[in-house]
Amino acid sequence: MIIEHIAIWTNDLEKIKSFYMRYFGAKSNTKYHNPVKEFQSYFLSFESGARIELMQKPQIPERENPKTEALGITHFAFTLGSEQKVDELTELMRKEGVQIIGEPRHTGDGYYESVVLDPENNRIELVA
Secondary structure (H helix, E strand, O other): OOOOEEEEEOOOHHHHHHHHHHHHOOEEOOOEEEOOOOEEEEEEEOOOOOEEEEEEOOOOOOOOOOOOOOOOOOOEEEEOOOHHHHHHHHHHHHHOOOOEEEEEEEOOOOOEEEEEEOOOOOEEEEEO
16 A cells, blocks of 8 residues: 555645755646636656645635644655755755755654755655
């Protein structure tokens, strides 16, 4: 069994789509739009077969405090293959204004990781 996709509500479909395409090599399908439901979405596909569904609908409320952890999904991780690649992508993101909330480090569970926020403040771990 594999996870088919995860879904993210967003305020700015184009901005978040560009983020995942720029930093993680995602490929996008054509935008889906249902004007009756005021719903729009993209599916982003990754080389591994994993997918993210980006969704936008005006009635979806903001999180109370997106930078604090809460119950539910707290992050997802991209494996980059080496500590050097984690360092390189973290530095590229920093230079381009992406918020780094966890500097590269070795964790107690055996990863080398940094933690960044996407444009909608979703936590992403960059791991090796």
